[in-house]
Amino acid sequence: MHLSGPLSGKWTVTSLGLLSILSTVFTPAVAVKEHDFKKCHQSGFCSRNRAFADHALAASSWQSPYTILPESGAFKDGQYQATILKTINDQGETVRLPITISFLESGTGRVTVDEEKRQKGEIELRHNSKARKERYNEAEKWVIVGGLGLDKKAKVESQDKTQLTVKYGPSSNFEAIIKFSPFSIDFKRDGISQIKFNDQGLLNIEHWRPKIEKAPEPEPEKKEGEETTEGEQKEEEKKEEPQGVDESTLWEETFGGNTDSKPRGPESIGLDISFVGFEHVFGIPSHASSLSLKQTRGGEGNYEEPYRLYNADVFEYILDSPMTLYGAIPFMQAHRKGSSVGVFWLNAAETWVDVVKAKDSKNPLALGLGSKTTTRTHWMSESGLLDVFVFLGPTPKDVVTKYAELTGTTTMPQEFALGYHQCRWNYVSDEDVKDVDRKMDKFKMPYDVIWLDIEYTDEKKYFTWDQHSFKDPIGMGEQLANHGRQLVTIIDPHIKNVDNYPVVAELKSKELAVKNKEGSIFEGWCWPGSSHWIDAFNPKAREWWASLFKYTSFKGTRENTWIWNDMNEPSVFNGPEVTMPKDNLHDGNWEHRDVHNLNGMTFNNATFHALKSRKPGELRRPFVLTRAFFAGSQRIGAMWTGDNMAEWGHLKASFPMVLSQGISGYPFSGADVGGFFGNPDKDLLTRWYQAGIFYPFFRGHAHIDARRREPYLMGEPYNTIIAAALRLRYSLLPSWYTAFHQAHVDGTPIIKPMFYTHPSEEGGLAIDDQFFVGNTGLLAKPVTEQDKESVDIWIPDNEVYYDYFTYNIIPTSKGKSVTIDAPMDKIPLLMQGGHIFARRDIPRRSSTLMKWDDYTLVVSVSKDGKHAEGDLYVDDGDSYDFEKGQYINRKFVFDGSAKTIVSIDAEGRETKSIKEGEWLKKMHGVSVDKIIVVGAPASLAGKKEVSVESGGKSWSASVEYNAAASSGRAAFAVIKKVAAPVGADFKINFA
Numbered sequence: 001m002h003l004s005g006p007l008s009g010k011w012t013v014t015s016l017g018l019l020s021i022l023s024t025v026f027t028p029a030v031a032v033k034e035h036d037f038k039k040c041h042q043s044g045f046c047s048r049n050r051a052f053a054d055h056a057l058a059a060s061s062w063q064s065p066y067t068i069l070p071e072s073g074a075f076k077d078g079q080y081q082a083t084i085l086k087t088i089n090d091q092g093e094t095v096r097l098p099i100t101i102s103f104l105e106s107g108t109g110r111v112t113v114d115e116e117k118r119q120k121g122e123i124e125l126r127h128n129s130k131a132r133k134e135r136y137n138e139a140e141k142w143v144i145v146g147g148l149g150l151d152k153k154a155k156v157e158s159q160d161k162t163q164l165t166v167k168y169g170p171s172s173n174f175e176a177i178i179k180f181s182p183f184s185i186d187f188k189r190d191g192i193s194q195i196k197f198n199d200q201g202l203l204n205i206e207h208w209r210p211k212i213e214k215a216p217e218p219e220p221e222k223k224e225g226e227e228t229t230e231g232e233q234k235e236e237e238k239k240e241e242p243q244g245v246d247e248s249t250l251w252e253e254t255f256g257g258n259t260d261s262k263p264r265g266p267e268s269i270g271l272d273i274s275f276v277g278f279e280h281v282f283g284i285p286s287h288a289s290s291l292s293l294k295q296t297r298g299g300e301g302n303y304e305e306p307y308r309l310y311n312a313d314v315f316e317y318i319l320d321s322p323m324t325l326y327g328a329i330p331f332m333q334a335h336r337k338g339s340s341v342g343v344f345w346l347n348a349a350e351t352w353v354d355v356v357k358a359k360d361s362k363n364p365l366a367l368g369l370g371s372k373t374t375t376r377t378h379w380m381s382e383s384g385l386l387d388v389f390v391f392l393g394p395t396p397k398d399v400v401t402k403y404a405e406l407t408g409t410t411t412m413p414q415e416f417a418l419g420y421h422q423c424r425w426n427y428v429s430d431e432d433v434k435d436v437d438r439k440m441d442k443f444k445m446p447y448d449v450i451w452l453d454i455e456y457t458d459e460k461k462y463f464t465w466d467q468h469s470f471k472d473p474i475g476m477g478e479q480l481a482n483h484g485r486q487l488v489t490i491i492d493p494h495i496k497n498v499d500n501y502p503v504v505a506e507l508k509s510k511e512l513a514v515k516n517k518e519g520s521i522f523e524g525w526c527w528p529g530s531s532h533w534i535d536a537f538n539p540k541a542r543e544w545w546a547s548l549f550k551y552t553s554f555k556g557t558r559e560n561t562w563i564w565n566d567m568n569e570p571s572v573f574n575g576p577e578v579t580m581p582k583d584n585l586h587d588g589n590w591e592h593r594d595v596h597n598l599n600g601m602t603f604n605n606a607t608f609h610a611l612k613s614r615k616p617g618e619l620r621r622p623f624v625l626t627r628a629f630f631a632g633s634q635r636i637g638a639m640w641t642g643d644n645m646a647e648w649g650h651l652k653a654s655f656p657m658v659l660s661q662g663i664s665g666y667p668f669s670g671a672d673v674g675g676f677f678g679n680p681d682k683d684l685l686t687r688w689y690q691a692g693i694f695y696p697f698f699r700g701h702a703h704i705d706a707r708r709r710e711p712y713l714m715g716e717p718y719n720t721i722i723a724a725a726l727r728l729r730y731s732l733l734p735s736w737y738t739a740f741h742q743a744h745v746d747g748t749p750i751i752k753p754m755f756y757t758h759p760s761e762e763g764g765l766a767i768d769d770q771f772f773v774g775n776t777g778l779l780a781k782p783v784t785e786q787d788k789e790s791v792d793i794w795i796p797d798n799e800v801y802y803d804y805f806t807y808n809i810i811p812t813s814k815g816k817s818v819t820i821d822a823p824m825d826k827i828p829l830l831m832q833g834g835h836i837f838a839r840r841d842i843p844r845r846s847s848t849l850m851k852w853d854d855y856t857l858v859v860s861v862s863k864d865g866k867h868a869e870g871d872l873y874v875d876d877g878d879s880y881d882f883e884k885g886q887y888i889n890r891k892f893v894f895d896g897s898a899k900t901i902v903s904i905d906a907e908g909r910e911t912k913s914i915k916e917g918e919w920l921k922k923m924h925g926v927s928v929d930k931i932i933v934v935g936a937p938a939s940l941a942g943k944k945e946v947s948v949e950s951g952g953k954s955w956s957a958s959v960e961y962n963a964a965a966s967s968g969r970a971a972f973a974v975i976k977k978v979a980a981p982v983g984a985d986f987k988i989n990f991a
C-alpha cells in the first residue's frame, strides 16, 4: 500500500509531526509521478547502452570488439570454457572475460560471462567504499534450485578456426554455433535458427577501469532533451567507449537530488538477443502492458522507453506503459506457430529491455516457414555477470517447465489461500473485524481471510498491537477460527527507529540491518518515520527474524494468523526513486545495486521460513503475500499487482498482468479487487468481483481514504450478484486447487492464455483478455468495460462449447469470435467439450468448512460424443504430508463408446500401497455424490438408474435425463447418489 499525494515519493522529511501527518492527512488520489522514476536517458548505463546500440546499428562497418581466443577454449562434460578478449581502444589493449557455455540435461543452454578478477590494489574503489570488488555472482545462489546437471551427451559436432558447433538437447536436435570473431552464438533447433546472441553486435561489458583524473575539458554537447545532472563530472577518462556515449555518468550519477557514489565505476552489461522469425514475445513482468510485448523504440503505437525491471513503489501506476512496477522476472518467451523458445536473464540489478520487431528480408527461413518478422531484444543491466539461460522449446509448456526446473515451482498453498480475502487499510479495531466477519455470514458471502494493514500496530512498530483498538487479538482470532477463517497481519521490512522498541534494539545490537555506503546502519523514512531495514541476505538476520514470529514473541497471533509483506522493494520514502541508495551495503558487502531486485524475495523468504518455526513440532504450509518479487518468488507465496486504482482500465489491465505472471513461472497472483485507490461505483465493483474470482489470488482491498466497500454494502441487486460470484469461486475450489497442484508439479500456469493452450492458432497469439482455468476446459472472459452487456469470445478450436450456466451449445466456429450475452448478473464462462472437472456445491462460509463435503463432477462431453477427461487433486490443504503420499490424485474418464465413466489413480499408484494417515482415512467418508453429464449421450436417455462399481461392490445410482431443448440447450443427465468414495477407483456403467 502507499500513501497518495504529496507525501509520497521524494520528499524531504524535515521536522516535526511526520507521524501525525502520515496517519491523518490524505489527499485525493493523483496518478503516479512519472518524473519520480527514471527514464532510460536518466539512467547512465541505460543511456550508454542505447547510445552504443545506435552507434553500432548506424555504422555499416561496426564490428563487435569481442573475440573468443580459440586456443583458450576447451569443451568437457557438457561445458565449453574459453576467454573472450574485449578490445578497449585503438592501441589494441584488451581485457579478459572468461566465458562458460553450459549444456544442461534438460536441454537448456546457459551462457555466463565474467570479468577476470583484478590483482589486489589494481583498481582502488573510490570514496573509500567497503563495497566488494567483484562482479556480483550470487544471483544463482538465491534463484536457482535445480536443473543445473550438465548434459554429458552434448558433443562438439565440428570445430575450426572460426567457430565451434555443439549438438545437445533431448534428441540431440539442438545446436549452438559459437562464432569466435566477433563472438556470437546461434541457437538452432532441427537446423533452424531460433535465438541469436550478439547478432547485432550490441554485446557490451563495461569492464572495470581505474578512474583517470584529467584536466577539465570542454563539456560535451548535450543531446536534445537530455537533462543536466547535478554533480557533473569535471574529470574525464581515457576514451574507450564508442563515440556518442555519454560518459558523464560513469563515476557518479544524480537523480532527484540523490547522488549515487558508484564506487566501482561503470560495470554494466548489455546484449542483443534476437528471436529469429518470431513476431511475439511475452514475459518480463511486471508491467501494466499487453501480454504480447510492444516495441520500445518509438513509432506509432509503440513505446519510447525500454521495459524496465527495477522493483519500485510505483503506486497508482499508469496503464499501457513499460515503466517498472513492484516486481521483476527477467524471463521472456518468444512464440510463433510451430515454435516457442525463451531466455532467462539471471541478473538482479536494474535492468532494461528494448524490443524491436524487424521485417527480415534476408531471413533464411524463407525456405520453409512463412514468418519473416524477427524480434530483436536488447538487454541491459547495471552490474553483475552476464548470465543467460536459453530454452529451445518447442512448445510453450516446454519453455515454462524448463524454466521452472531452474527457479522452482509455485508453492503448494494453504487451501484457504484460494478462497476470498477481505482486506482494507484498515479495519480499525478487533470489533470492526468481528463485525465484518458476522456481516459476511449474514449476507451469505463466503470468505476465508480477513486482513489487517499497518494501523493495527502500536505506532507502526511491527510485532506489536495498538492496545486501544485491538484489545483482544486472540479473541478476534478465535472468532475467526470458529468460522474456519484466518487473519493476515502486515509485517514490513522497515523497523521503526525509536527508543524502547526491543525489535529495533536487537536489529542494531546484532548488526543485522542494511548498511549505508560508509558501512554504518542505513537510516531512511517509511511508514513509521525514521527506520532501519532488516538485511535478509544475512543468514543471521533470517534466523533472528524467525524468532520474532514465535507465538510466544508475537503475542496476539495464533495458528490462524498469517503474514503480508509489503513495501519490500524496498520502499524508502526519501530514497532515490522511492527506494534504497544503490551504494548501500548488504551481507558480504555487496552493493544494493547488485541485489536490488532480489531484496524483496529474500525478505519474503525469511518470513516464509519464520512461519515454519512458530512453534516446535508445528509444520504447516505458510501463507505469505509479497509485493516485491523476483524469479524464484513463486516458491514462497502469493503476489499481487500492487496499488491499482478503482477504474475500469485497471480492471481490464489486470488480466494481461496476471497472465504474464503465469507464463513467467509465478501464477499465484491477483490484482486488488475494486481497485486500491478511489471509490468504485457499484457496477465496477460488481464486475470486479465477477472477474476477480478468476485471479489465482483473490483479494478485495481498499485505501484508507476510500469509502467502506465490503461486498455486502452494495445493496440489491449487487449483493446477490456478488454473493453468486463468490459462491462460483467456492464451488470450483477443488478445480482451482487441482490447477495449483499442477503448477506446483511443473510450473504450468493456472490461468492460461490462448497462445499457451493453442500454440498453432495464430489468431489467438495476442489475445490477453480471455483464458482457460487449469485443465478444466473452462474458458472465461470477464467483463471489464463499463456498460458492457456482452463479450466476444474468440474460439480457438473445433470443439463444442457449452455455456457454463445454461448448458446451451454455443454456435461457434474455430478462429471466429462469438458474442455471449453478459448482463450484470452474468459471468461469461464456457465449458469446452472433452473435460471433467470437480466442484463442491454445498454453500458454506469458508473453504475450511467444506473440507469433508462430497464432490460433484461435471462432464462436458466432446463434440463427437465420445470423450471427456479430467483430474482432481486433494490433500489436507495445510501440512506437508502430501510430500509423503498423503493425497488423492484422480483421473476421471468418460468413454462414450464403452458407455462408462471411470475414476483411476492419476499416477497409476496402487491405492492399497499407501499407508493412510488420519486425513486419508477420513476421506473414505467423502464421495463423488453427483455427476452432471453435459452433452449427455442418448444411451443415458432411457435410463432411470446406472450401476456403480467400486471396491468389489456394486450398487445403482439414479439418473435424471433432460433431452436437448429447442432453446439450444444440450442434452444433459444428472446422476445422483453416486456415493463412490472420491479416493478409490470406481466405474459407472451406462451401457
Ligand SMILES: *[C@@H]1O[C@H](CO)[C@@H](O)[C@H](O)[C@H]1NC(C)=O
Pocket (backbone or CB within 6 Å): 142, 143, 539, 542, 601, 602, 603, 605, 606, 609, 632
Ligand atoms: C530462504 O531462507 C532459507 C532459510 O534461511 C535459506 O536457506 C535460503 O537460501 C533462502 N532463500 C532465499 C531466496 O532467500
